[in-house]
Amino acid sequence: MKNIYMFFLLAFSVVVSAQDASSRLSKDSQEISEFKLYPNPAFDTTVYITTKDNATKDITIYNVFGKVVLTDRITAKALNIASLTPGIYLVQVIENKKSITRKLVVK
Numbered sequence: 001m002k003n004i005y006m007f008f009l010l011a012f013s014v015v016v017s018a019q020d021a022s023s024r025l026s027k028d029s030q031e032i033s034e035f036k037l038y039p040n041p042a043f044d045t046t047v048y049i050t051t052k053d054n055a056t057k058d059i060t061i062y063n064v065f066g067k068v069v070l071t072d073r074i075t076a077k078a079l080n081i082a083s084l085t086p087g088i089y090l091v092q093v094i095e096n097k098k099s100i101t102r103k104l105v106v107k
Helices: 002-017
Strands: 036-038 046-050 057-062 068-074 078-080 087-095 098-106
Touching (some): 068 078
Antiparallel strands (some): 046 078, 057 087, 087 098
């Protein structure tokens, strides 16, 4: 029963966060600028994460139940996701004390 509540909470969070955030954010936002996560959906074992600064990034990937399934620190833009099974994940990226969370679909 707890897993069902967690799933609905996560699904609601994904729906709410998928809304256009540009109207809510100010110029002084703490969100990473010019963030790109591609390809999404991912069909291969690598995804690419680019930002305006392209500095070192701390990556945490969560499954739909909120469990951490992958953590990594990257200095380049390639992230190896070979250990992930097909599904929907949340990717949290932290760079220069700024963070962003996005949905990733692995097929």
